[in-house]
Each structure stands twice: as C-alpha cells, then as structure tokens.
Amino acid sequence: MNQPQLQLGLFSDEKPQSANTEGIKYIGSKMLMIPYILDVARRTNARTVLDGFSGSTRVSQAFAQSGYDVISSxxxxxxxxxxxxxxxxxxxxxxxxxxxxxxxxxxxxxxxTEHYGGDVKESGIVENKKPWQRHNTRKLDAIREAIDEMSLSEIEKSVAITSLILALDKVDSTLGHFASYLKEWSPRSYKSLQLKEPMFIETTGSHEVRRGDIFQVLDDVPEVDLAYFDPPYGSNNEKMPPSRVRYAAYYHIWTTVCLNDKPRLFGKAKRRVDTRDKVAASVFEDFRRSFSGRFRAVEAIDRLVRTVRAKYVLLSYSSGGRATSSELVEVLKRVGEIKEIIEIEHKRNVMSGMRWTNKWIRPKEGKNFEYLFLVEKH
Ligand SMILES: C[S@@+](CC[C@H](N)C(=O)[O-])C[C@H]1O[C@@H](n2cnc3c(N)ncnc32)[C@H](O)[C@@H]1O
Structure with a gap:
C-alpha cells in the first residue's frame, strides 16, 4: 500500500491553538481534540468550514472563534x-x-416532574431511578413553560433553552447520558437549578445553522473549503446493543426540553417513542454488513466523502468504532490524497506514532485512540 505521510510531533515546538468553548456532557465530544483540529485546519488555509455532525457544537464554536465562516449542522x-x-x-x-x-x-x-423528577429519601437511594431531584424538575417545568409564553425571537429562545440545558446538566444524577439513571443521587443533584448567561462568542465570520440528516444537508449547502466530519462510530463490540450508541436515545430528554412537545414515552428510562431503535437508527451507527459484504457504516462514510463539495475533508474517527483504519484509508484514497493522519491517545490527549496495520492498534486493553484524517479531494 502506498502509505500516506504521517505527521508526527507536529506540535512539539509549537503550542496548539486553543479555544474557549461551552457545552454539556456529551459522549463523543471533541473538546480535547480542538487544538489538533484547529492546527490541521489552519494548514489548509480554509476560510469556510462545514461541521457536519456538530453535536455539542464545541468544534463549531472553536472554528467560529478562529475566524472561519462556519456552517454548523x-x-x-x-x-x-x-x-x-x-x-x-x-x-x-x-x-x-x-x-x-x-x-x-x-x-x-x-x-x-411527572416523568423525570424523583424524591430524596434518607437512604439516598433513588426510587424508580430518575435523572433529577423533584425540586429541580419543578423549576424546569416552570421555566420551560415561561420560555414558550414569552414572545422571544428564534435566537433569544435558543439562548434561553441553552441556558436551561446547561443548568440542568450541572444538577443531573446520570453518567452523562439518559439511557439509564443512577441508583443513588449524585452530590450535584442536591444543588439548585440556576440559569446563567451562555458564553457570548465574539466572531468575525458569518455563520449558518442547519438541522438534518447529513445527506440531505449536503444536497443543499454551498461548497466549502473544509468539511469536518465527526460521525457516530457505532461500536466494534458485537455484543453491544445498537441502542447503546445512538445519540437520539442517549439525549432524548434534551430533544424534549428543546421542543417541549410532551411526547409519548416508553421503557424505564422514559425515552421518547421516536427514539425507539427502529425509528431513530443512524446509518453511521449501523453495525451490520450490507449485501456487498462491507459494513454499512463504512459505506455511509464512503458516500459522505464522495458527496461533499469541499476542497479538504477532515474526518474524526475512534479506535473503538465500527470501521477499521484500512477500510477508512481505502475509502479516503478513492476521493483524493490523504495529507495527514494524526493519532491521539484520548485519555491522556497525547499524540503518538501510528503503526500501519489493518486494524486499529490497541496496545493495552481499554486504551482508546482518536484519529484525524485530512484528505485533499481530487
Ligand atoms: C460523535 S458526535 C459529534 C460530536 C461533536 N463533534 C462534538 O464535539 O460535540 C456525532 C453526532 O452525529 C449526529 N448524527 C447522527 N446521525 C446523523 C446523521 N445521519 N446526519 C447528521 N447528524 C447525525 C448525532 O446527533 C451526534 O451529535
């Protein structure tokens, strides 16, 4: 195989550029990767960036702070x-x-409160496990209704709801998602919900916000210099049920706080019915193979990088993901020239060398690596 140039030690004598971002606890958040993402992006001389799987929006915020025109989707x-x-x-x-x-x-x-508020008992045990204490869901109920009753613009309403979600995230009793809840109340859940002004980001660029399936969004967005893609990875653990890695299922409550639509719920975690596994599946999280024998998640990435109209594509991927490194390289080489591959040890945030094998390298059980692939499209 013609090996792409590995860029190692790039940052050894140069402090990575950083950004001050704000957000909730979010599985797969690239907060720790931001200095590396910004550094690679800087070398492309891009001015316009599409963040196609923006999630917590921390990467979009970092791009915006760094002077790019950002489409966040x-x-x-x-x-x-x-x-x-x-x-x-x-x-x-x-x-x-x-x-x-x-x-x-x-x-x-x-x-x-009816669905997500729990009482504090002397034992500290949560009866019928709930994500918040009742005194805080009662505040949530009042504040969310008040937001709808005020005549706010779309931006004002988004700022108010963001403030509410940030405050709820600080007093939750969860492990950082809403697929199941803790047996005992977390220390922070005793604190009182308190809204604060979300951080105001001073930027020079002009930005757009989209919401939708990436393939529909790609039909419609203008060409950009750099497309940053951080799709869900699925899991390479065959035994893990697919619902465990679905964002809609993990963060169903945030959807309901945004929409305030009092949806029908199911199961112990009281998920929205529209997050049932068969309804809310994302092709990027699909663990099955298609008729061609390739993983569907890999085919989705293939389609993604082929379809996007961008000079450069920067793809984030994790060693725990469904696709292997050689599958990704194969897909990426078909659409352009791989300029850089960067490997970062997630927990320590240390960049290291990447040995070239057909699989992700997992030197020790439990270690997780994050990868960035930069491709210049043909
Ligand atoms: C790994 S997370 C992105 C994290 C983000 N970069 C951050 O730093 O917070 C993957 C995101 O993809 C979104 N997603 C899943 N399927 C999608 C699809 N078909 N189109 C667009 N977004 C999708 C999920 O909502 C989730 O926020």
Whole structure:
C-alpha cells in the first residue's frame, strides 16, 4: 500500500491553538481534540468550514472563534439550539434580565416532574431511578413553560433553552447520558437549578445553522473549503446493543426540553417513542454488513466523502468504532490524497506514532485512540 505521510510531533515546538468553548456532557465530544483540529485546519488555509455532525457544537464554536465562516449542522434538535445560541448574530437585547426573570419563576408540578423528577429519601437511594431531584424538575417545568409564553425571537429562545440545558446538566444524577439513571443521587443533584448567561462568542465570520440528516444537508449547502466530519462510530463490540450508541436515545430528554412537545414515552428510562431503535437508527451507527459484504457504516462514510463539495475533508474517527483504519484509508484514497493522519491517545490527549496495520492498534486493553484524517479531494 502506498502509505500516506504521517505527521508526527507536529506540535512539539509549537503550542496548539486553543479555544474557549461551552457545552454539556456529551459522549463523543471533541473538546480535547480542538487544538489538533484547529492546527490541521489552519494548514489548509480554509476560510469556510462545514461541521457536519456538530453535536455539542464545541468544534463549531472553536472554528467560529478562529475566524472561519462556519456552517454548523447536525440531525439533533439540541445541536441546532446550541449552534443558534453560540453562532448566530450579536446580542443587542437584555439577556441578563431574561435570565433573571426565568430564575425567579415559581416552581410548578408539570410534565417533566411527572416523568423525570424523583424524591430524596434518607437512604439516598433513588426510587424508580430518575435523572433529577423533584425540586429541580419543578423549576424546569416552570421555566420551560415561561420560555414558550414569552414572545422571544428564534435566537433569544435558543439562548434561553441553552441556558436551561446547561443548568440542568450541572444538577443531573446520570453518567452523562439518559439511557439509564443512577441508583443513588449524585452530590450535584442536591444543588439548585440556576440559569446563567451562555458564553457570548465574539466572531468575525458569518455563520449558518442547519438541522438534518447529513445527506440531505449536503444536497443543499454551498461548497466549502473544509468539511469536518465527526460521525457516530457505532461500536466494534458485537455484543453491544445498537441502542447503546445512538445519540437520539442517549439525549432524548434534551430533544424534549428543546421542543417541549410532551411526547409519548416508553421503557424505564422514559425515552421518547421516536427514539425507539427502529425509528431513530443512524446509518453511521449501523453495525451490520450490507449485501456487498462491507459494513454499512463504512459505506455511509464512503458516500459522505464522495458527496461533499469541499476542497479538504477532515474526518474524526475512534479506535473503538465500527470501521477499521484500512477500510477508512481505502475509502479516503478513492476521493483524493490523504495529507495527514494524526493519532491521539484520548485519555491522556497525547499524540503518538501510528503503526500501519489493518486494524486499529490497541496496545493495552481499554486504551482508546482518536484519529484525524485530512484528505485533499481530487
Ligand atoms: C460523535 S458526535 C459529534 C460530536 C461533536 N463533534 C462534538 O464535539 O460535540 C456525532 C453526532 O452525529 C449526529 N448524527 C447522527 N446521525 C446523523 C446523521 N445521519 N446526519 C447528521 N447528524 C447525525 C448525532 O446527533 C451526534 O451529535
């Protein structure tokens, strides 16, 4: 195989560029990767960037702070709300007053409390496991209703909902997702929900926010200099049920806080019915092979990099993901020239050499690596 140039030790004498971003606990968040992403992006001389799986929007925020024109896109409602809060134009309205008004709303027993609020018992054990203590879901009920009753613009509403989600994320009793809840109340769940002004990002570029399946979004977005793709990875663990790696299922409550649509629920975690595995499947998380014998997740990445109209594609991937490194390289080489492959040890955030094998390298059990592939398209 004609090996692409591996860029190692690139940052040894140069401090990686960083960014100050804000967000919730998010599985797969690339917060720790931001300095490396920005560094690679800088070398492409790009001005316009598409972040096609923006999730927590931390990478979109970092691009925006670094002077790029950003299109931030994801399939989830919460990501659209965060991106609208952080990337859309200047705030010339009284945000502090709005946040104060929301914080002073009188708590009520409503839909969120009925389904997600739990009582504190002397034992500390949570009866019928819930993600928040009742005193906080009562505030959530009152504040979410108040947001709908105020006549807010789309941006103001997104800022208010982002503020509410950030505050809820600080008093939850979970492991960072809503697929199951803790047996005992976390120490932070005793604290009182308190909204704060979301960080205001000063940027020079102009930004767009999209929401939708990436393939539909790609039909419609203008050509960009750099497309950053951080798709869900699925899992290479055959025994792991697919619902364990689905964002819609993990973060169903954030969808409901954004939409306030009181959906029908199912199961112990009280997920929205529209996050049932058969309804909310993402092709990138698909663990099956297609008729051609290739993994569907790999075929989806193939289609993604072929379809996107961009000079460069920067792909994030994890060693725990469904596709192997050689499968990805094969797919990427068909659309252009691989300029760089960077390997970062996730937990330690250390960049290291990548040996070239057909599989991801897992020197020690439990170690996880993040990869960045930069491709210049033909
Ligand atoms: C690994 S996460 C991205 C994390 C993000 N880069 C960050 O730093 O927070 C993958 C994202 O892909 C989104 N997603 C899943 N399937 C999608 C699809 N078909 N089209 C667009 N987005 C999708 C999920 O909502 C999730 O936010």
């Amino acid at each position: 994801d399939i989830s409602a919460w990501s659209e709300v965060f991106a609208t809060c952080y990337l859309r134009p200047k705030r010339d309205w009284q945000l502090a007053e709005l946040i104060e008004e929301l914080n002073s709303t009188s708590p009520i027993d409503g839909w969120f």
